[in-house]
Amino acid sequence: MNELELKKLWQTANEKLEKTLADNRINSNEISQLKVYHFISSMKPIKLFTLLAGIIWVGLGTIILSHTYLYAFSEMNKFFFFSASVQVILTAIALFIYVYQLITIYQVDISEPVLKTQIKLSNLKISTLWVTRILFLQLPVWTTFWWNEVMFQEWNAFQWLITGSVTLAFLFVAIWLFFNIKFENRDKKWFKLIFNGKEWTPLIKSMELLEQLDEYSVDIRPETNAST
Amino acid sequence: MNEKERKQHFQNIIEQHKGILYKVARAYCPNEEDRQDLIQEIMIQVWQSIHRYNNQFKISTWFYRISLNVAISFYRKSTTRANKYTMLSEQTTQIPIEDKTADEIQLNLLEQFISELKEIDKGLMILYLEDKSHAEIAEILGMSISNVGTKIGRIKNRLKTQFLQLNS
The missing domain is CATH 1.10.10.10 (Winged helix-like DNA-binding domain superfamily/Winged helix DNA-binding domain)
Structure with a gap:
């Protein structure tokens, strides 16, 4: 099948479409009635709920920890205070990055050239990996919440060996994941295990798309304005 | 451009380019339900971008860019269709077999x-x-x-x- 035959074949679809569409006026009026179309409306309820829960968690955590620091610091368990503070700060950073990315993605001008826009969108989507990396950094502090001064006075070596090993293991895993969760490792088994699930589909597909875009990006040209 | 003119302009653009809309949707979405969502998403994005259009580009160039960008982005999130869509009538997106x-x-x-x-x-x-x-x-x-x-x-x-x- 040569070039002309291919295009001729495609034109038969046009004729058929024209015939069908002539009888069907699209209800574009419906769309123009949309008053406010905010990015929040495009989020799935579960994501919205997670975001709200995160904001409430960080908000309440900040209030409680600040209050404790100001008025009851001397009486409180310092291990709990330190662990909770690290947890709240890391969650706040992850939330900030997540919301910033959502807004930036929403603001991308989709009437720009396709390759440029898709590279921008895919990179933004992939940068949500930062959220995961930061959240994993919290791992060790979940093992130190309950530490207290009595442990240092009464515990024997075996008890410390167990507790210390768990905390060190969590610390190692957290730091290792922080440095290794990145686009370049997308084909590793452990990576696929972590990002296995429907909620990660957009991220994984962004990576696939970026691979496709690599084939094109060698000569992405600067935008020209001479097309009228 | 006032609101009424904007609506009229939007309706004209959609009417002139609906062939593109359907062909892009057919190429990017294997099933009818997704296709309807994609068509609606493209229309929403055209409606939202209409104020950004400048006539240094052909309107068809602008429309193709939006359609393809939305279709490719739609692929990225294809398993997570949001609830914001209302059903377009089946009649508008199907070609009779x-x-x-x-x-x-x-x-x-x-x-x-x-x-x-x-x-x-x-x-x-x-x-x-x-x-x-x-x-x-x-x-x-x-x-x-x-x-x-x-x-x-x-x-x-x-x-x-x-x-x-x-x-x-």
Whole structure:
């Protein structure tokens, strides 16, 4: 099948479409009635709920920890205070990055050239990996919440060996994941295990798309304005 | 442009380019339900971007860019259709399947081969089959004219091989 035959074949679809569409006026009026179309409306309820829960968690955590620091610091368990503070700060950073990315993605001008826009969108989507990396950094502090001064006075070596090993293991895993969760490792088994699930589909597909875009990006040209 | 003029302008654009809308949707979405969502999403994005349009670009270039960008982004989140969509009437997105002629069978095959292409290649091929010049394709996709030619050549060869294999 040569070039002309291919295009001729495609034109038969046009004729058929024209015939069908002539009888069907699209209800574009419906769309123009949309008053406010905010990015929040495009989020799935579960994501919205997670975001709200995160904001409430960080908000309440900040209030409680600040209050404790100001008025009851001397009486409180310092291990709990330190662990909770690290947890709240890391969650706040992850939330900030997540919301910033959502807004930036929403603001991308989709009437720009396709390759440029898709590279921008895919990179933004992939940068949500930062959220995961930061959240994993919290791992060790979940093992130190309950530490207290009595442990240092009464515990024997075996008890410390167990507790210390768990905390060190969590610390190692957290730091290792922080440095290794990145686009370049997308084909590793452990990576696929972590990002296995429907909620990660957009991220994984962004990576696939970026691979496709690599084939094109060698000569992405600067935008020209001479097309009228 | 006041609200009334904006609506009128939007309706005219959609009316003039609805062929593109359907063809992009057919190429990027295998099932009817997704197709309806994609068409609606493209229309929403056109409506929202209308104030950004400047006449240094052809309106069709602008419309193709939005349609392809939305279709490719739709692929990225294809398993997570949001609830914001209202159903467009089935009638508006379906092409009746009548008794198939040889041409129609060939056309179905062509559409199937195109739907199997990678996302960017798919867009490139639609533009090529729509008889857009290499310069215009380069403008829509944002790549060099020479690379457009190279990529089209490769995809065409692939399609030809697929047709040949089937016919033999």
